[in-house]
Amino acid sequence: MILNIARKELKSLFASPMGWIILALLMMAFGSYYLTGVNNYFEVMSGAIRPAERVGVTIFVGQTVYGVASFIMLFAVPLLTMRLISEERRSQTLPFLFSAPISLTEIVLGKFLGLIVFLSILVLYIFLMLLTLNIWADIDFGYLIANSLGLWLLVASFSALGIYFSSLTQQPIIAAILSFISLFALTILERFFASDPNHWFAYLSLMKHFQSFSRGLIDSSDLMYFFLFISTFLILTIRRLDADRLRG
Amino acid sequence: MSNLTLEAIELTRLFGGREAVKNVSFHLEKGEVLGFLGPNGAGKSTTMRMLTGNLAPSIGTVKICGIDMIENPKEAKALIGYLPEMRPIYKEFTVDEFLTIAARLHNVPSKQIKKAVDIAKQKCGLSHMSKRLIENLSNGYQQRVAIAQAIIHNPLVVILDEPTVGLDPIQIREIRSLIREIGKIHSVILSTHILPEVEMVCDRVQIIDKGNLVFHGSIDELKQHRQGNKLLVGFSKAPALSTLEELKGVVKVEKAESGFYRIHFQNKQPPSEEIVELSVKNHWGLYQISPDQTSLEDIFVQLTENKQIK
Numbered sequence: 314m315i316l317n318i319a320r321k322e323l324k325s326l327f328a329s330p331m332g333w334i335i336l337a338l339l340m341m342a343f344g345s346y347y348l349t350g351v352n353n354y355f356e357v358m359s360g361a362i363r364p365a366e367r368v369g370v371t372i373f374v375g376q377t378v379y380g381v382a383s384f385i386m387l388f389a390v391p392l393l394t395m396r397l398i399s400e401e402r403r404s405q406t407l408p409f410l411f412s413a414p415i416s417l418t419e420i421v422l423g424k425f426l427g428l429i430v431f432l433s434i435l436v437l438y439i440f441l442m443l444l445t446l447n448i449w450a451d452i453d454f455g456y457l458i459a460n461s462l463g464l465w466l467l468v469a470s471f472s473a474l475g476i477y478f479s480s481l482t483q484q485p486i487i488a489a490i491l492s493f494i495s496l497f498a499l500t501i502l503e504r505f506f507a508s509d510p511n512h513w514f515a516y517l518s519l520m521k522h523f524q525s526f527s528r529g530l531i532d533s534s535d536l537m538y539f540f541l542f543i544s545t546f547l548i549l550t551i552r553r554l555d556a557d558r559l560r561g
Numbered sequence: 562m563s564n565l566t567l568e569a570i571e572l573t574r575l576f577g578g579r580e581a582v583k584n585v586s587f588h589l590e591k592g593e594v595l596g597f598l599g600p601n602g603a604g605k606s607t608t609m610r611m612l613t614g615n616l617a618p619s620i621g622t623v624k625i626c627g628i629d630m631i632e633n634p635k636e637a638k639a640l641i642g643y644l645p646e647m648r649p650i651y652k653e654f655t656v657d658e659f660l661t662i663a664a665r666l667h668n669v670p671s672k673q674i675k676k677a678v679d680i681a682k683q684k685c686g687l688s689h690m691s692k693r694l695i696e697n698l699s700n701g702y703q704q705r706v707a708i709a710q711a712i713i714h715n716p717l718v719v720i721l722d723e724p725t726v727g728l729d730p731i732q733i734r735e736i737r738s739l740i741r742e743i744g745k746i747h748s749v750i751l752s753t754h755i756l757p758e759v760e761m762v763c764d765r766v767q768i769i770d771k772g773n774l775v776f777h778g779s780i781d782e783l784k785q786h787r788q789g790n791k792l793l794v795g796f797s798k799a800p801a802l803s804t805l806e807e808l809k810g811v812v813k814v815e816k817a818e819s820g821f822y823r824i825h826f827q828n829k830q831p832p833s834e835e836i837v838e839l840s841v842k843n844h845w846g847l848y849q850i851s852p853d854q855t856s857l858e859d860i861f862v863q864l865t866e867n868k869q870i871k
Contacts, residue, residue: 314666317662317665317666318666320662320665321662321666324654324658324662325651325653325654328653328654328658329653404651404652405645405647405648405649406649406650406651407649408610408613408615408643408645408647408649409645409649409650409663409666409710410666411613411614411615412613412614412615412638412641412643412645413638413663413666413667414634414635414636414638414639414666414667414668415635415638415666416634416635558614558615558616558617559617
Protein backbone atom coordinates (compact mmCIF):
# COMPACT_ATOMS: atom_id res chain seq x y z
CA MET A 314 0.00 0.00 0.00
CA ILE A 315 2.83 2.39 0.83
CA LEU A 316 4.31 1.50 -2.53
CA ASN A 317 1.02 2.21 -4.29
CA ILE A 318 0.86 5.69 -2.82
CA ALA A 319 4.52 6.26 -3.70
CA ARG A 320 3.83 5.15 -7.25
CA LYS A 321 0.93 7.55 -7.50
CA GLU A 322 3.10 10.43 -6.27
CA LEU A 323 5.88 9.63 -8.71
CA LYS A 324 3.41 9.32 -11.51
CA SER A 325 1.94 12.70 -10.77
CA LEU A 326 5.44 14.22 -10.62
CA PHE A 327 6.21 12.89 -14.08
CA ALA A 328 2.70 13.37 -15.49
CA SER A 329 3.58 16.94 -16.36
CA PRO A 330 6.90 18.19 -17.73
CA MET A 331 7.52 19.65 -14.26
CA GLY A 332 9.31 16.60 -12.87
CA TRP A 333 11.56 16.28 -15.89
CA ILE A 334 12.37 19.99 -15.93
CA ILE A 335 13.30 20.01 -12.26
CA LEU A 336 15.55 17.00 -12.74
CA ALA A 337 17.18 18.53 -15.81
CA LEU A 338 17.79 21.93 -14.23
CA LEU A 339 19.22 20.49 -11.03
CA MET A 340 21.48 18.11 -12.92
CA MET A 341 22.70 20.96 -15.08
CA ALA A 342 23.55 22.95 -11.96
CA PHE A 343 25.43 20.03 -10.37
CA GLY A 344 27.16 19.26 -13.64
CA SER A 345 28.46 22.77 -14.08
CA TYR A 346 29.82 22.85 -10.54
CA TYR A 347 31.51 19.53 -11.17
CA LEU A 348 33.13 20.97 -14.26
CA THR A 349 34.38 24.12 -12.52
CA GLY A 350 35.53 21.93 -9.63
CA VAL A 351 37.70 19.88 -11.96
CA ASN A 352 39.03 22.99 -13.70
CA ASN A 353 39.83 24.69 -10.42
CA TYR A 354 41.62 21.63 -9.23
CA PHE A 355 44.21 21.91 -11.98
CA GLU A 356 44.62 25.65 -11.46
CA VAL A 357 44.97 25.47 -7.69
CA MET A 358 47.00 22.30 -7.51
CA SER A 359 49.50 23.43 -10.11
CA GLY A 360 50.21 26.39 -7.78
CA ALA A 361 50.47 24.21 -4.69
CA ILE A 362 54.04 23.07 -4.55
CA ARG A 363 54.44 21.96 -0.97
CA PRO A 364 52.92 18.51 -0.24
CA ALA A 365 51.02 19.83 2.79
CA GLU A 366 48.99 22.10 0.54
CA ARG A 367 47.96 19.30 -1.77
CA VAL A 368 44.45 17.86 -1.56
CA GLY A 369 43.16 14.78 -3.35
CA VAL A 370 40.93 15.30 -6.36
CA THR A 371 38.01 13.44 -4.72
CA ILE A 372 37.93 15.75 -1.73
CA PHE A 373 38.54 18.87 -3.77
CA VAL A 374 35.83 18.27 -6.34
CA GLY A 375 33.56 16.40 -3.93
CA GLN A 376 33.54 19.27 -1.48
CA THR A 377 32.49 21.74 -4.18
CA VAL A 378 29.75 19.54 -5.60
CA TYR A 379 28.29 18.26 -2.33
CA GLY A 380 28.53 21.69 -0.73
CA VAL A 381 26.60 23.21 -3.60
CA ALA A 382 24.16 20.29 -3.76
CA SER A 383 23.16 20.64 -0.12
CA PHE A 384 22.62 24.35 -0.67
CA ILE A 385 20.58 23.93 -3.87
CA MET A 386 18.47 21.21 -2.26
CA LEU A 387 17.56 23.72 0.42
CA PHE A 388 15.63 25.58 -2.28
CA ALA A 389 14.56 22.65 -4.42
CA VAL A 390 13.06 20.37 -1.76
CA PRO A 391 10.52 22.88 -0.38
CA LEU A 392 9.34 23.46 -3.94
CA LEU A 393 8.83 19.72 -4.40
CA THR A 394 7.22 19.06 -1.02
CA MET A 395 4.93 22.06 -1.05
CA ARG A 396 2.16 20.47 -3.07
CA LEU A 397 2.24 16.98 -1.54
CA ILE A 398 -0.61 17.50 0.89
CA SER A 399 -1.68 21.13 0.54
CA GLU A 400 -2.56 20.63 -3.11
CA GLU A 401 -4.74 17.65 -2.21
CA ARG A 402 -6.35 19.69 0.49
CA ARG A 403 -7.07 22.52 -1.91
CA SER A 404 -8.48 20.38 -4.70
CA GLN A 405 -10.41 18.30 -2.14
CA THR A 406 -8.87 15.00 -3.14
CA LEU A 407 -7.94 13.92 0.37
CA PRO A 408 -11.27 12.07 0.86
CA PHE A 409 -10.19 9.83 -2.01
CA LEU A 410 -7.23 8.65 0.05
CA PHE A 411 -9.05 8.74 3.39
CA SER A 412 -11.92 6.56 2.23
CA ALA A 413 -9.63 3.99 0.63
CA PRO A 414 -8.59 1.11 2.87
CA ILE A 415 -5.25 2.70 3.76
CA SER A 416 -4.10 4.00 7.11
CA LEU A 417 -2.90 7.56 7.57
CA THR A 418 0.58 6.27 8.32
CA GLU A 419 0.65 4.51 4.98
CA ILE A 420 -0.52 7.64 3.18
CA VAL A 421 2.18 9.81 4.74
CA LEU A 422 4.94 7.22 4.38
CA GLY A 423 3.90 6.59 0.78
CA LYS A 424 4.06 10.25 -0.10
CA PHE A 425 7.42 10.57 1.65
CA LEU A 426 8.78 7.51 -0.12
CA GLY A 427 7.61 8.77 -3.51
CA LEU A 428 9.51 11.99 -3.06
CA ILE A 429 12.59 10.23 -1.71
CA VAL A 430 12.73 8.02 -4.78
CA PHE A 431 12.61 11.14 -6.94
CA LEU A 432 15.37 12.85 -4.95
CA SER A 433 17.44 9.65 -4.87
CA ILE A 434 17.73 9.95 -8.63
CA LEU A 435 19.61 13.19 -8.05
CA VAL A 436 21.81 11.81 -5.29
CA LEU A 437 22.63 8.80 -7.42
CA TYR A 438 23.37 11.04 -10.38
CA ILE A 439 25.86 13.11 -8.37
CA PHE A 440 27.52 9.93 -7.17
CA LEU A 441 27.83 8.57 -10.70
CA MET A 442 29.10 11.90 -11.96
CA LEU A 443 31.90 11.94 -9.41
CA LEU A 444 32.68 8.31 -10.16
CA THR A 445 33.75 9.38 -13.64
CA LEU A 446 36.82 10.93 -11.99
CA ASN A 447 37.97 7.37 -11.55
CA ILE A 448 38.67 7.17 -15.27
CA TRP A 449 41.88 9.18 -14.93
CA ALA A 450 42.47 9.32 -11.20
CA ASP A 451 42.42 7.01 -8.27
CA ILE A 452 39.49 8.19 -6.18
CA ASP A 453 38.39 7.67 -2.61
CA PHE A 454 35.16 5.66 -2.77
CA GLY A 455 34.55 5.77 0.96
CA TYR A 456 34.52 9.54 0.87
CA LEU A 457 31.98 9.59 -1.95
CA ILE A 458 29.73 7.01 -0.31
CA ALA A 459 29.75 8.87 3.01
CA ASN A 460 28.94 12.11 1.23
CA SER A 461 26.15 10.55 -0.81
CA LEU A 462 24.64 9.00 2.29
CA GLY A 463 24.90 12.34 4.07
CA LEU A 464 23.26 14.20 1.21
CA TRP A 465 20.57 11.57 0.95
CA LEU A 466 19.76 11.83 4.66
CA LEU A 467 19.84 15.60 4.42
CA VAL A 468 17.30 15.76 1.58
CA ALA A 469 15.18 13.15 3.35
CA SER A 470 15.10 15.41 6.41
CA PHE A 471 14.25 18.40 4.24
CA SER A 472 11.41 16.38 2.71
CA ALA A 473 10.02 15.25 6.06
CA LEU A 474 9.87 18.81 7.29
CA GLY A 475 8.45 20.00 3.98
CA ILE A 476 5.66 17.42 4.09
CA TYR A 477 4.74 18.54 7.58
CA PHE A 478 4.43 22.17 6.53
CA SER A 479 2.50 21.08 3.48
CA SER A 480 -0.03 19.37 5.74
CA LEU A 481 -0.61 22.58 7.68
CA THR A 482 -1.97 24.74 4.92
CA GLN A 483 -4.09 24.79 1.79
CA GLN A 484 -1.73 27.02 -0.12
CA PRO A 485 1.32 25.27 -1.62
CA ILE A 486 3.23 28.55 -1.76
CA ILE A 487 2.79 29.20 1.93
CA ALA A 488 3.97 25.66 2.64
CA ALA A 489 7.06 26.28 0.48
CA ILE A 490 7.90 29.57 2.16
CA LEU A 491 7.39 28.20 5.66
CA SER A 492 9.47 25.12 5.05
CA PHE A 493 12.20 27.10 3.32
CA ILE A 494 12.47 29.57 6.20
CA SER A 495 12.58 26.87 8.85
CA LEU A 496 15.04 24.74 6.90
CA PHE A 497 17.24 27.77 6.33
CA ALA A 498 17.13 28.60 10.04
CA LEU A 499 17.97 25.00 10.92
CA THR A 500 20.90 24.84 8.52
CA ILE A 501 22.57 28.08 9.58
CA LEU A 502 21.80 27.61 13.26
CA GLU A 503 25.24 26.39 14.11
CA ARG A 504 26.88 29.51 12.73
CA PHE A 505 25.41 31.52 15.57
CA PHE A 506 27.31 29.32 17.95
CA ALA A 507 30.65 29.45 16.19
CA SER A 508 32.34 30.44 19.47
CA ASP A 509 30.90 27.47 21.31
CA PRO A 510 30.51 24.57 18.88
CA ASN A 511 29.37 22.18 21.61
CA HIS A 512 26.41 24.25 22.70
CA TRP A 513 23.29 22.05 22.77
CA PHE A 514 21.42 24.46 20.52
CA ALA A 515 24.01 24.13 17.80
CA TYR A 516 23.47 20.42 18.00
CA LEU A 517 20.01 20.90 16.48
CA SER A 518 21.50 22.26 13.28
CA LEU A 519 21.12 20.05 10.22
CA MET A 520 24.37 21.26 8.70
CA LYS A 521 26.41 20.36 11.75
CA HIS A 522 25.43 16.76 11.26
CA PHE A 523 25.90 16.87 7.53
CA GLN A 524 29.45 18.16 8.04
CA SER A 525 30.77 14.95 9.50
CA PHE A 526 29.47 13.08 6.46
CA SER A 527 31.12 15.62 4.20
CA ARG A 528 34.41 14.88 5.93
CA GLY A 529 33.84 11.26 4.95
CA LEU A 530 32.81 10.18 8.42
CA ILE A 531 29.74 8.04 9.09
CA ASP A 532 28.92 8.63 12.73
CA SER A 533 26.10 6.68 14.32
CA SER A 534 25.04 9.69 16.37
CA ASP A 535 24.52 11.65 13.15
CA LEU A 536 22.57 8.76 11.64
CA MET A 537 20.44 8.78 14.77
CA TYR A 538 19.90 12.52 14.54
CA PHE A 539 18.64 12.30 10.96
CA PHE A 540 16.50 9.31 11.77
CA LEU A 541 14.88 11.12 14.70
CA PHE A 542 14.45 14.29 12.68
CA ILE A 543 12.66 12.46 9.86
CA SER A 544 10.46 10.37 12.10
CA THR A 545 9.49 13.37 14.25
CA PHE A 546 8.18 15.32 11.29
CA LEU A 547 6.48 12.33 9.70
CA ILE A 548 4.70 11.56 12.98
CA LEU A 549 3.67 15.20 13.29
CA THR A 550 2.25 15.02 9.76
CA ILE A 551 0.26 11.88 10.57
CA ARG A 552 -1.10 13.54 13.67
CA ARG A 553 -2.02 16.63 11.69
CA LEU A 554 -4.00 14.53 9.20
CA ASP A 555 -5.62 12.62 12.03
CA ALA A 556 -6.74 15.94 13.48
CA ASP A 557 -8.61 16.53 10.22
CA ARG A 558 -10.63 13.42 10.85
CA LEU A 559 -11.24 14.24 14.50
CA ARG A 560 -11.87 17.97 14.28
CA GLY A 561 -13.27 18.13 10.77
CA MET B 562 -25.59 -13.69 8.43
CA SER B 563 -27.98 -10.80 8.52
CA ASN B 564 -28.65 -8.67 5.54
CA LEU B 565 -27.60 -5.46 7.24
CA THR B 566 -24.83 -3.82 5.29
CA LEU B 567 -24.64 -0.56 7.14
CA GLU B 568 -25.63 0.50 10.60
CA ALA B 569 -25.37 3.98 12.02
CA ILE B 570 -25.99 3.99 15.72
CA GLU B 571 -26.75 7.25 17.50
CA LEU B 572 -24.37 9.34 15.48
CA THR B 573 -23.67 12.76 16.88
CA ARG B 574 -21.13 15.19 15.61
CA LEU B 575 -20.18 18.41 17.31
CA PHE B 576 -18.38 21.21 15.56
CA GLY B 577 -17.08 23.41 18.33
CA GLY B 578 -20.10 22.86 20.55
CA ARG B 579 -22.63 23.19 17.74
CA GLU B 580 -24.35 19.96 16.89
CA ALA B 581 -24.16 19.38 13.15
CA VAL B 582 -25.73 15.95 13.44
CA LYS B 583 -27.82 14.93 16.43
CA ASN B 584 -28.39 11.35 17.46
CA VAL B 585 -28.99 9.95 13.99
CA SER B 586 -29.59 6.20 13.77
CA PHE B 587 -30.49 4.20 10.74
CA HIS B 588 -29.59 1.04 8.93
CA LEU B 589 -29.41 -0.22 5.42
CA GLU B 590 -30.10 -3.64 4.02
CA LYS B 591 -28.69 -5.45 1.09
CA GLY B 592 -30.29 -4.47 -2.18
CA GLU B 593 -31.67 -1.21 -0.92
CA VAL B 594 -31.33 2.32 -2.16
CA LEU B 595 -31.67 4.88 0.57
CA GLY B 596 -32.33 8.50 -0.34
CA PHE B 597 -30.97 11.12 1.95
CA LEU B 598 -32.78 14.43 1.76
CA GLY B 599 -32.39 17.69 3.53
CA PRO B 600 -32.01 21.41 3.01
CA ASN B 601 -28.59 23.01 2.76
CA GLY B 602 -26.52 22.67 5.88
CA ALA B 603 -28.80 20.02 7.35
CA GLY B 604 -25.95 17.63 8.03
CA LYS B 605 -26.22 15.31 5.03
CA SER B 606 -22.60 15.58 4.00
CA THR B 607 -21.40 15.46 7.59
CA THR B 608 -23.30 12.21 8.12
CA MET B 609 -21.87 10.77 4.94
CA ARG B 610 -18.35 11.76 5.92
CA MET B 611 -18.86 9.95 9.21
CA LEU B 612 -20.20 6.86 7.46
CA THR B 613 -17.10 6.68 5.28
CA GLY B 614 -14.59 7.30 8.04
CA ASN B 615 -13.54 10.70 6.79
CA LEU B 616 -14.76 12.26 9.98
CA ALA B 617 -14.83 10.76 13.45
CA PRO B 618 -18.24 10.91 15.12
CA SER B 619 -18.29 12.63 18.51
CA ILE B 620 -20.65 9.97 19.83
CA GLY B 621 -21.98 6.84 18.19
CA THR B 622 -20.72 4.10 15.94
CA VAL B 623 -20.79 3.16 12.31
CA LYS B 624 -20.76 -0.48 11.33
CA ILE B 625 -20.26 -1.74 7.81
CA CYS B 626 -21.42 -5.35 7.51
CA GLY B 627 -20.83 -5.63 11.24
CA ILE B 628 -17.31 -4.20 11.10
CA ASP B 629 -16.78 -1.19 13.29
CA MET B 630 -15.48 1.80 11.33
CA ILE B 631 -13.47 3.21 14.23
CA GLU B 632 -11.94 -0.01 15.46
CA ASN B 633 -11.16 -1.62 12.09
CA PRO B 634 -11.13 1.26 9.63
CA LYS B 635 -9.18 -0.60 6.95
CA GLU B 636 -11.52 -3.58 6.74
CA ALA B 637 -14.59 -1.38 6.91
CA LYS B 638 -13.34 1.06 4.28
CA ALA B 639 -12.59 -1.76 1.88
CA LEU B 640 -16.33 -2.43 1.66
CA ILE B 641 -17.29 1.15 0.85
CA GLY B 642 -17.28 3.22 -2.29
CA TYR B 643 -17.59 6.92 -1.66
CA LEU B 644 -18.26 9.86 -3.90
CA PRO B 645 -17.83 13.03 -1.85
CA GLU B 646 -19.56 16.29 -2.60
CA MET B 647 -16.45 17.75 -4.19
CA ARG B 648 -15.29 15.19 -6.67
CA PRO B 649 -11.91 13.78 -5.64
CA ILE B 650 -10.13 13.41 -8.96
CA TYR B 651 -6.54 14.07 -9.88
CA LYS B 652 -6.81 16.18 -12.97
CA GLU B 653 -3.27 15.60 -14.19
CA PHE B 654 -3.99 11.94 -15.00
CA THR B 655 -5.86 10.33 -17.83
CA VAL B 656 -9.09 8.48 -17.11
CA ASP B 657 -7.36 5.10 -17.36
CA GLU B 658 -4.45 6.11 -15.15
CA PHE B 659 -6.70 7.55 -12.49
CA LEU B 660 -9.02 4.55 -12.38
CA THR B 661 -6.04 2.20 -12.22
CA ILE B 662 -4.73 4.09 -9.21
CA ALA B 663 -8.17 3.98 -7.61
CA ALA B 664 -8.39 0.22 -8.18
CA ARG B 665 -4.92 -0.33 -6.76
CA LEU B 666 -5.62 1.70 -3.65
CA HIS B 667 -8.81 -0.26 -3.09
CA ASN B 668 -7.00 -3.59 -3.01
CA VAL B 669 -8.19 -4.87 -6.36
CA PRO B 670 -5.83 -7.78 -7.19
CA SER B 671 -3.34 -6.63 -9.81
CA LYS B 672 -4.47 -9.19 -12.36
CA GLN B 673 -8.03 -7.94 -12.25
CA ILE B 674 -7.27 -4.22 -12.32
CA LYS B 675 -7.56 -3.90 -16.07
CA LYS B 676 -10.86 -5.69 -16.11
CA ALA B 677 -12.21 -3.67 -13.19
CA VAL B 678 -11.24 -0.44 -14.94
CA ASP B 679 -12.96 -1.55 -18.13
CA ILE B 680 -16.15 -2.51 -16.34
CA ALA B 681 -16.28 0.74 -14.37
CA LYS B 682 -15.70 2.75 -17.55
CA GLN B 683 -18.39 0.85 -19.37
CA LYS B 684 -20.89 1.32 -16.56
CA CYS B 685 -20.29 5.04 -16.44
CA GLY B 686 -20.12 5.53 -20.19
CA LEU B 687 -16.48 6.50 -20.23
CA SER B 688 -15.10 3.88 -22.61
CA HIS B 689 -14.36 6.36 -25.39
CA MET B 690 -12.61 8.77 -23.00
CA SER B 691 -9.92 6.36 -21.75
CA LYS B 692 -6.91 8.27 -22.96
CA ARG B 693 -8.16 11.76 -22.26
CA LEU B 694 -6.72 13.89 -19.50
CA ILE B 695 -9.36 14.35 -16.80
CA GLU B 696 -8.56 18.05 -16.76
CA ASN B 697 -9.80 18.38 -20.34
CA LEU B 698 -13.08 16.56 -19.77
CA SER B 699 -16.34 18.42 -19.37
CA ASN B 700 -17.96 18.82 -16.00
CA GLY B 701 -20.37 15.97 -16.56
CA TYR B 702 -17.68 13.56 -17.67
CA GLN B 703 -15.56 14.48 -14.66
CA GLN B 704 -18.54 13.59 -12.51
CA ARG B 705 -18.75 10.22 -14.27
CA VAL B 706 -15.08 9.60 -13.54
CA ALA B 707 -15.76 10.37 -9.90
CA ILE B 708 -18.65 7.90 -9.87
CA ALA B 709 -16.52 5.26 -11.64
CA GLN B 710 -13.90 5.74 -8.93
CA ALA B 711 -16.49 4.96 -6.25
CA ILE B 712 -17.69 1.69 -7.78
CA ILE B 713 -14.45 0.34 -9.21
CA HIS B 714 -13.80 -2.20 -6.46
CA ASN B 715 -17.38 -3.44 -6.51
CA PRO B 716 -18.13 -2.29 -2.97
CA LEU B 717 -20.97 -3.59 -0.86
CA VAL B 718 -22.07 -0.15 0.16
CA VAL B 719 -21.93 2.77 -2.23
CA ILE B 720 -22.29 6.22 -0.75
CA LEU B 721 -22.94 8.98 -3.23
CA ASP B 722 -23.13 12.60 -2.21
CA GLU B 723 -25.19 14.43 -4.83
CA PRO B 724 -24.13 12.24 -7.75
CA THR B 725 -26.18 13.92 -10.47
CA VAL B 726 -24.84 17.43 -9.99
CA GLY B 727 -23.56 18.90 -13.23
CA LEU B 728 -24.93 16.19 -15.49
CA ASP B 729 -27.20 16.75 -18.45
CA PRO B 730 -30.68 15.14 -18.49
CA ILE B 731 -29.56 12.13 -20.54
CA GLN B 732 -26.60 11.49 -18.30
CA ILE B 733 -28.80 11.89 -15.24
CA ARG B 734 -31.06 9.15 -16.56
CA GLU B 735 -28.10 6.88 -17.22
CA ILE B 736 -26.67 7.49 -13.77
CA ARG B 737 -30.05 6.84 -12.19
CA SER B 738 -30.38 3.52 -13.93
CA LEU B 739 -26.81 2.74 -12.90
CA ILE B 740 -27.69 3.49 -9.28
CA ARG B 741 -30.74 1.24 -9.50
CA GLU B 742 -28.60 -1.49 -11.00
CA ILE B 743 -26.05 -1.26 -8.20
CA GLY B 744 -28.90 -1.09 -5.71
CA LYS B 745 -30.19 -4.46 -6.83
CA ILE B 746 -27.14 -6.31 -5.55
CA HIS B 747 -25.51 -3.90 -3.14
CA SER B 748 -26.66 -1.05 -0.98
CA VAL B 749 -26.63 2.56 -2.00
CA ILE B 750 -26.99 5.73 -0.01
CA LEU B 751 -27.67 8.76 -2.09
CA SER B 752 -28.02 12.35 -1.05
CA THR B 753 -29.74 14.82 -3.27
CA HIS B 754 -31.73 18.02 -3.53
CA ILE B 755 -33.70 16.79 -6.49
CA LEU B 756 -36.90 15.34 -5.08
CA PRO B 757 -38.27 13.50 -8.13
CA GLU B 758 -34.96 11.69 -8.25
CA VAL B 759 -35.64 10.19 -4.85
CA GLU B 760 -39.01 8.98 -6.01
CA MET B 761 -37.53 7.39 -9.09
CA VAL B 762 -34.48 5.73 -7.60
CA CYS B 763 -34.89 5.11 -3.90
CA ASP B 764 -36.61 2.39 -1.92
CA ARG B 765 -36.45 4.26 1.33
CA VAL B 766 -36.21 7.90 2.19
CA GLN B 767 -34.75 9.72 5.06
CA ILE B 768 -35.13 13.43 5.62
CA ILE B 769 -32.73 15.27 7.83
CA ASP B 770 -33.06 18.81 9.02
CA LYS B 771 -30.75 20.74 11.32
CA GLY B 772 -29.02 17.52 12.26
CA ASN B 773 -32.23 15.67 13.22
CA LEU B 774 -33.91 12.88 11.35
CA VAL B 775 -37.43 14.18 10.67
CA PHE B 776 -38.71 11.46 8.40
CA HIS B 777 -37.68 7.91 7.92
CA GLY B 778 -39.70 5.48 5.90
CA SER B 779 -40.32 3.78 2.62
CA ILE B 780 -41.00 5.72 -0.53
CA ASP B 781 -44.65 4.58 -0.39
CA GLU B 782 -45.11 6.22 2.96
CA LEU B 783 -43.84 9.42 1.50
CA LYS B 784 -46.19 9.06 -1.43
CA GLN B 785 -49.16 8.65 0.90
CA HIS B 786 -48.50 12.15 2.09
CA ARG B 787 -49.01 13.18 -1.49
CA GLN B 788 -52.44 11.65 -2.00
CA GLY B 789 -54.23 14.80 -1.07
CA ASN B 790 -57.86 15.36 -0.24
CA LYS B 791 -58.08 18.51 -2.24
CA LEU B 792 -59.56 19.62 -5.54
CA LEU B 793 -58.29 22.40 -7.67
CA VAL B 794 -61.16 24.16 -9.44
CA GLY B 795 -61.22 27.05 -11.87
CA PHE B 796 -64.31 29.17 -12.60
CA SER B 797 -64.61 32.05 -15.02
CA LYS B 798 -67.57 33.51 -13.06
CA ALA B 799 -66.83 32.38 -9.58
CA PRO B 800 -69.57 31.97 -6.97
CA ALA B 801 -69.21 33.20 -3.41
CA LEU B 802 -66.90 31.12 -1.26
CA SER B 803 -69.70 30.37 1.16
CA THR B 804 -71.76 28.69 -1.58
CA LEU B 805 -68.97 26.22 -2.16
CA GLU B 806 -68.38 25.66 1.52
CA GLU B 807 -72.02 24.62 1.95
CA LEU B 808 -71.54 21.64 -0.36
CA LYS B 809 -71.67 18.21 1.18
CA GLY B 810 -68.35 16.91 2.47
CA VAL B 811 -66.46 20.14 1.92
CA VAL B 812 -64.33 21.19 4.82
CA LYS B 813 -62.70 24.33 3.65
CA VAL B 814 -62.39 26.39 0.52
CA GLU B 815 -59.51 28.69 -0.12
CA LYS B 816 -58.57 30.96 -2.96
CA ALA B 817 -55.56 29.72 -4.82
CA GLU B 818 -53.43 31.59 -7.33
CA SER B 819 -54.84 32.96 -10.63
CA GLY B 820 -58.56 32.52 -10.02
CA PHE B 821 -58.42 28.91 -8.84
CA TYR B 822 -60.06 27.57 -5.74
CA ARG B 823 -58.66 24.84 -3.57
CA ILE B 824 -61.45 22.74 -2.07
CA HIS B 825 -60.58 20.54 0.89
CA PHE B 826 -62.97 17.65 1.35
CA GLN B 827 -63.55 14.75 3.71
CA ASN B 828 -63.69 10.99 3.51
CA LYS B 829 -61.93 10.58 0.23
CA GLN B 830 -65.15 11.40 -1.64
CA PRO B 831 -64.46 14.34 -3.88
CA PRO B 832 -67.57 16.47 -4.46
CA SER B 833 -66.60 16.87 -8.10
CA GLU B 834 -69.91 15.73 -9.61
CA GLU B 835 -71.88 18.10 -7.48
CA ILE B 836 -69.65 20.98 -8.39
CA VAL B 837 -69.96 20.27 -12.08
CA GLU B 838 -73.74 20.01 -11.88
CA LEU B 839 -74.06 23.23 -9.91
CA SER B 840 -71.72 24.98 -12.24
CA VAL B 841 -73.80 24.12 -15.27
CA LYS B 842 -76.99 25.11 -13.49
CA ASN B 843 -75.71 28.43 -12.18
CA HIS B 844 -73.42 29.34 -15.09
CA TRP B 845 -70.24 29.57 -13.02
CA GLY B 846 -68.20 28.86 -16.09
CA LEU B 847 -66.22 25.88 -14.82
CA TYR B 848 -63.15 25.37 -16.98
CA GLN B 849 -60.93 23.16 -14.87
CA ILE B 850 -61.34 20.63 -12.14
CA SER B 851 -58.59 18.33 -11.01
CA PRO B 852 -57.27 16.59 -7.91
CA ASP B 853 -54.67 18.76 -6.25
CA GLN B 854 -51.58 16.69 -5.51
CA THR B 855 -49.25 17.88 -2.87
CA SER B 856 -45.88 18.05 -4.50
CA LEU B 857 -42.95 16.32 -2.94
CA GLU B 858 -41.55 19.77 -2.40
CA ASP B 859 -44.51 20.67 -0.24
CA ILE B 860 -44.16 17.56 1.87
CA PHE B 861 -40.53 18.30 2.23
CA VAL B 862 -41.23 21.86 3.34
CA GLN B 863 -43.95 20.62 5.70
CA LEU B 864 -41.75 18.04 7.31
CA THR B 865 -38.81 20.34 7.76
CA GLU B 866 -40.95 23.25 8.97
CA ASN B 867 -42.99 21.21 11.45
CA LYS B 868 -39.80 20.38 13.18
CA GLN B 869 -38.86 24.01 13.46
CA ILE B 870 -42.11 24.90 15.21
CA LYS B 871 -41.66 22.19 17.80
